[in-house]
Amino acid sequence: MTDSATISTAGATKKPSLTLRGPQKLFDLLFGGSTVFFAALVLLILGGVVYSLVSGSRLAFATFGPDFIVSQFWNPVTGRFGARAPIYGTLITSAIAMLFGVPISFGIAVFLTEVCPPALKRPLAVAIELLAGIPSIIYGIWGLFFLAPFMQSYVEPLLTSTLGHIPGIGILFSGPPLGIGILTAGIILAIMIIPFISSIMREVFETVPVMLKESAYGIGCTTWEVMWNIVLPYTRVGVIGGIMLGLGRAMGETMAVTFVIGNSHRIANSLLAPGQTISSTLANEFTEATEDLYTSSLIALGLILFVITFIVLSGAKILLIRANRQAGN
Amino acid sequence: MNMITTKLLGVFAVGAVTLASIGSAQAIDISGAGATFPYPIYSKWAETYKATTGIGLNYQSIGSGGGIKQIKAKTVDFGATDAPMTGSELSEAGLTQFPMVIGGIVPVVNIPGIASGQLKLTGPILADIYLGKVTSWKDPEIAAVNPGLALPDLSIAPIYRSDGSGTTYNFTYYLAAVKPEWKDTVGVNKAVDFPVGLGGKGNEGVAAFTSRTAGSIGYVEYAYALQNNLPFALMQNKDGNFVAPNSAAFQAAAAGADWSSVPGFGLILANQAGASTWPMTAATFILMYKKQDKPDVAKAALSFFDYALTKGQQDALKLDYVPLPDALVQQIEGSWKTITAADGSVIWK
Amino acid sequence: MATTFDMTRYRGRQASSKIALGLACAATSVGLFFLGTILLTLLWNGLSALHPSILTEMTPAPGSKGGLLNAIAGTVAMTAVGVAIGTPVGILAGTWIAEYSRGSVLAQTVQFVNDILLSAPSIIIGLFVYELMVVPMGHFSAWAGSIALAILVIPVVLRTTVDMLGLVPNALREAAAALGTPEMADGDDGLLSRRAAGHAHRRHARSRPGQRRDGTLAVYRAQQPVLEHQHGRADGEPAGGDLPVRA
Numbered sequence: 001m002t003d004s005a006t007i008s009t010a011g012a013t014k015k016p017s018l019t020l021r022g023p024q025k026l027f028d029l030l031f032g033g034s035t036v037f038f039a040a041l042v043l044l045i046l047g048g049v050v051y052s053l054v055s056g057s058r059l060a061f062a063t064f065g066p067d068f069i070v071s072q073f074w075n076p077v078t079g080r081f082g083a084r085a086p087i088y089g090t091l092i093t094s095a096i097a098m099l100f101g102v103p104i105s106f107g108i109a110v111f112l113t114e115v116c117p118p119a120l121k122r123p124l125a126v127a128i129e130l131l132a133g134i135p136s137i138i139y140g141i142w143g144l145f146f147l148a149p150f151m152q153s154y155v156e157p158l159l160t161s162t163l164g165h166i167p168g169i170g171i172l173f174s175g176p177p178l179g180i181g182i183l184t185a186g187i188i189l190a191i192m193i194i195p196f197i198s199s200i201m202r203e204v205f206e207t208v209p210v211m212l213k214e215s216a217y218g219i220g221c222t223t224w225e226v227m228w229n230i231v232l233p234y235t236r237v238g239v240i241g242g243i244m245l246g247l248g249r250a251m252g253e254t255m256a257v258t259f260v261i262g263n264s265h266r267i268a269n270s271l272l273a274p275g276q277t278i279s280s281t282l283a284n285e286f287t288e289a290t291e292d293l294y295t296s297s298l299i300a301l302g303l304i305l306f307v308i309t310f311i312v313l314s315g316a317k318i319l320l321i322r323a324n325r326q327a328g329n
Numbered sequence: 330m331n332m333i334t335t336k337l338l339g340v341f342a343v344g345a346v347t348l349a350s351i352g353s354a355q356a357i358d359i360s361g362a363g364a365t366f367p368y369p370i371y372s373k374w375a376e377t378y379k380a381t382t383g384i385g386l387n388y389q390s391i392g393s394g395g396g397i398k399q400i401k402a403k404t405v406d407f408g409a410t411d412a413p414m415t416g417s418e419l420s421e422a423g424l425t426q427f428p429m430v431i432g433g434i435v436p437v438v439n440i441p442g443i444a445s446g447q448l449k450l451t452g453p454i455l456a457d458i459y460l461g462k463v464t465s466w467k468d469p470e471i472a473a474v475n476p477g478l479a480l481p482d483l484s485i486a487p488i489y490r491s492d493g494s495g496t497t498y499n500f501t502y503y504l505a506a507v508k509p510e511w512k513d514t515v516g517v518n519k520a521v522d523f524p525v526g527l528g529g530k531g532n533e534g535v536a537a538f539t540s541r542t543a544g545s546i547g548y549v550e551y552a553y554a555l556q557n558n559l560p561f562a563l564m565q566n567k568d569g570n571f572v573a574p575n576s577a578a579f580q581a582a583a584a585g586a587d588w589s590s591v592p593g594f595g596l597i598l599a600n601q602a603g604a605s606t607w608p609m610t611a612a613t614f615i616l617m618y619k620k621q622d623k624p625d626v627a628k629a630a631l632s633f634f635d636y637a638l639t640k641g642q643q644d645a646l647k648l649d650y651v652p653l654p655d656a657l658v659q660q661i662e663g664s665w666k667t668i669t670a671a672d673g674s675v676i677w678k
Numbered sequence: 679m680a681t682t683f684d685m686t687r688y689r690g691r692q693a694s695s696k697i698a699l700g701l702a703c704a705a706t707s708v709g710l711f712f713l714g715t716i717l718l719t720l721l722w723n724g725l726s727a728l729h730p731s732i733l734t735e736m737t738p739a740p741g742s743k744g745g746l747l748n749a750i751a752g753t754v755a756m757t758a759v760g761v762a763i764g765t766p767v768g769i770l771a772g773t774w775i776a777e778y779s780r781g782s783v784l785a786q787t788v789q790f791v792n793d794i795l796l797s798a799p800s801i802i803i804g805l806f807v808y809e810l811m812v813v814p815m816g817h818f819s820a821w822a823g824s825i826a827l828a829i830l831v832i833p834v835v836l837r838t839t840v841d842m843l844g845l846v847p848n849a850l851r852e853a854a855a856a857l858g859t860p861e862m863a864d865g866d867d868g869l870l871s872r873r874a875a876g877h878a879h880r881r882h883a884r885s886r887p888g889q890r891r892d893g894t895l896a897v898y899r900a901q902q903p904v905l906e907h908q909h910g911r912a913d914g915e916p917a918g919g920d921l922p923v924r925a
Contacts, residue, residue: 035774038767039788042836045829046791049798049806056805076493077516107705115699124710131713134720142716144537152541178486178542180527191712198709220688222695238841245837248797263491263528274527279799280491284530286801288394288493288519302802309797313790360817389818404817 050306057300059293068300074265074281076289081297083304085265089182089275090251090308093261096186096271097250101193102243108194109201113231114223125202132195140259143188148260151187152179156272159183175270178262183271185261189253193246200242204235236323244316248309254279278305359630362389363396363409364495365531366550367430367613371409373644374637382636384629393495394519400424400616406623406630408616411495412519416592425619425668426593427661428612429637431583431651433551434500435574435609437559439539440466441481445560449474449571452507452564452600452608458546459487459504460511461525466544474565481544488538488547491528493520499611500548503599507608548609551579552649566608567600578607579651588657594664612653617668624670631665631677638662756820760827768832772839789840795833803829 060068060081071082112125156177164173208231216230232239262274263284278301289295361371368390375386391399393410400408401422409429419426436455438448454470457463463470466480490497498519505512515521529535532553539547539559546562551574554561563571572578582601588594598610615634621627638661642652653661665677735745771788779785803826811822 032774032778035770035778038770039774039779039785041767042771042788042792042795042832043784045832046795048810049795049802052806052809053802073522075516075522076520077518077522104705104709107702108709110699110702111706115702127710127717128713131717134716138720139716142719144534146715146719149541176484176486178527180538191709191716194709194713222691224695224698225691228698241841244793245796248793252797252799254799254801258491258530259534263530264526265522279801282799282801284492284528285520286805287392287398290394290397290519299805302799302805305799305802306794309794313793317790402813404812 053303057303059296060300076294079293083301085267086276086278086281088267089277092182093186093189093277094250097189100190105194105197108198109205110227112202113205128195129199137255139192140256143260148179148184151184152177171269172271175272180260180262181272182275185257188256188260189250193250197242197246201239204238205231208234254283258283358384360387360405361407362391362399362405364393364411364613365390366411366495370645370648370650374641378633378636394493406626411613412498413595413614419593423619424616426614426616428594428614430645431579431612433574433579433607433610434548435551435554436562437539437547437549437554438562439545448562450562450564456504456508456511458485483544486542486545487526488535488545489523489526489528491530502597503609506600555649564608566606567602568604572607574607576651578605579610582606582610584654619667621670624676628676756824759824764828764831765835768835769839772836776840776843792833792836
């Protein structure tokens with residue numbers, strides 16, 4: 001019964017598929033042609049952005065040479081600029097953000113896909129996605145009025161009195177608890193990227209075929225083993241993509257960081273000390289920079305941020321290719 | 330689908346913030362951009378002026394440097410700056426400059442047990458604090474001018490403006506004027522390389538840090554300190570008197586100044602002589618092209634400034650700004666004779 | 679003996695699973711605590727300021743009352759224009775990458791470039807649009823703002839499009855699995871020949887049996903060896919590719 005029906009359907013679809021292919025191909029060609037144009041447009045836009053950055057930063061690099069990247073000077077009065085402090089701040093705050101943001105996001109995604117009662121699932125997911133839509137300046141204000149005092153009164157004294165005594169890493173938690181600084185900026189970044197990463201993770205986790213998970217459960221896997229050994233490897237590309245999106249956002253985030261990082265052009269050993277990121281420097285000083293060299297140095301910072309993003313994304317791509325190859329063996 | 334929604338929401342939100350500053354650009358006759366310090370009074374004047382004349386003003390408070398950049402790029406009808414341009418800069422760019430309103434910069438402190446107006450500071454002490462040379466409130470230098478005041482043994486946390494600002498310009502100008510070492514090591518600019526301390530974004534950032542960090546000191550616009558009840562310190566002026574920041578003290582600084590001595594009235598009112606002057610007084614300036622491509626718009630702008638300098642004075646006082654002295658207003662309006670249309674005809678009167 | 683050993687081990691695995699899930703719950707509560715405070719702060723401070731005049735009056739000067747009409751109207755108008763420009767560009771470009779590009783170097787470049795654009799600070803996009811539009815036009819404009827927004831929208835839409843289209847084969851495969859054999863029957867000659875052709879090739883055929891349905895995906899099929907690299911990501915190794923065949 002089923003077999004004959006199957007065969008007849010198959011026979012029916014086979015013939016017209018041959019005749020339909022012509023016009024469909026034409027449509028495909030036209031549609032494909034227009035899509036390739038827009039894909040090229042994206043390249044063009046980045047080309048434009050990079051061009052404006054390169055041409056804008058030419059003066060700074062011509063004046064300071066490669067020294068610009070390693071120099072710690074940032075003095076608008078004497079016109080000496082160097083990018084070391086902002087680069088350091090960008091990397092450290094992003095690293096802190098990833099350190100806290102990724103595990104928490106993963107936890108949230110696991111909770112939402114595996115643990116959460118179905119009735120709560122939707123509201124929680126929506127609430128988290130809603131938070132991705134809050135303007136970063138709100139996070140900044142919140143950080144200034146809620147997080148910074150909280151860090152100053154509770155977290156930072158605790159860190160100094162505990163981790164601060166460990167030789168070696170103790171220096172990272174030394175200094176007065178200001179509540180403002182690299183650590184607070186990193187934490188606010190972590191909070192900001194959680195909605196992004198966890199939403200993406202949750203979505204890719206839900207693409208895992210139920211059959212696959214049921215099979216794993218069927219052979220006696222625990223929930224965690226299913227998540228760690230089945231779901232995570234299956235969705236690794238999406239997960240890494242989500243993490244990269246979060247990392248990109250953390251590195252480029254501007255206003256929230258500006259409010260809580262303390263905006264000091266010095267590199268301090270302590271994570272509790274004020275610092276500076278590339279984006280916060282741009283946000284702070286761009287509108288007021290009138291001298292050409294000053295403006296050019298700020299644009300050069302923007303270019304460096306682009307290069308850092310490029311390196312990080314390339315690294316991620318290589319990682320993925322490797323992971324894929326390993327999985328293929 | 331959800332991610333599209335989510336991320337678009339994110340983008341919308343970014344847009345909302347961008348638009349809040351740009352979005353009011355519709356159907357407006359005069360456009361200006363620049364200093365944030367006079368933004369409240371400019372928008373107040375714009376509102377009352379529109380109510381009486383129907384001519385609107387779109388002022389974007391993007392910062393003094395931004396104001397100079399935008400007028401040079403001719404994207405606005407006038408620029409506004411707290412840091413005056415020099416005579417040579419003005420003539421090079423073909424601009425004319427005149428002051429609009431006066432305000433003061435106030436040191437605000439957070440010292441447990443010390444109320445507003447109790448602490449006395451001198452210019453050199455303030456400079457030493459921001460140089461990192463005076464690090465404790467118990468420092469003998471501070472105790473010397475505060476006899477009888479029980480200051481705690483608390484380290485000083487200097488707070489500065491992280492964003493480039495006219496306030497920082499006037500603040501560092503004053504420190505450089507009273508302390509040669511400041512001039513040599515740090516210098517004067519809208520953003521400088523502060524040797525110590527931490528930076529807050531905008532007046533509100535400085536205020537927030539100051540009010541939350543015991544032992545901190547910051548500097549903010551007077552109107553901001555007043556409206557937010559921030560405890561301030563008294564400052565010693567050039568004549569050696571300790572004065573409190575108020576309109577009268579700012580007015581005294583403005584009255585004693587010889588405005589015609591500098592091209593474009595580009596006078597910085599820091600450290601003016603006089604028994605009751607506030608040492609960190611500052612004016613904010615307007616920049617316009619001498620040759621106007623759009624004479625009708627220029628005329629509208631000048632009419633607006635005329636309104637602001639005469640009828641708008643009461644509004645200024647209400648918002649804790651200080652209006653310019655009458656004699657100065659006469660001089661300013663006289664200087665408008667140099668603003669001409671393309672054919673050389675004088676636009677104002 | 680063996681049973682007890684297994685039970686102990688099983689209990690241990692159960693315990694570690696419980697601990698891990700407990701940590702997931704903890705992470706969720708930590709995350710939600712912070713996110714909740716932000717949301718509450720926003721609602722708490724925002725709701726008190728909410729008033730009908732927000733929607734009817736212009737932004738006030740200091741000391742006067744007013745609303746946010748111009749800001750809201752500006753937001754709506756510019757966002758609409760920005761999205762109207764950005765969305766089609768993003769979707770079409772994304773469609774090209776996912777469906778037409780055959781995993782070419784250009785496609786990979788565009789996707790890579792797109793990821794960079796995605797994380798570019800908005801201030802840099804602003805700088806670009808400022809030089810592109812504001813300076814040549816001689817004044818700031820809502821159009822310039824809209825274009826800036828469009829440029830911010832494009833990478834988001836493009837990426838999402840690529841991701842979503844990347845999921846299509848999966849869904850179709852599931853659909854095929856649910857339907858059972860018809861597709862297999864359709865491709866029976868192909869399947870058989872592929873079985874002969876070798877294991878790797880067979881996996882391609884099986885992992886995407888549903889794609890032969892329509893024209894777009896027919897193009898796909900021809901490119902499978904190329905696309906496998908790009909789209910195989912969603913399929914992964916232990917994918918149920920073999921399941922429908924055996925069913």
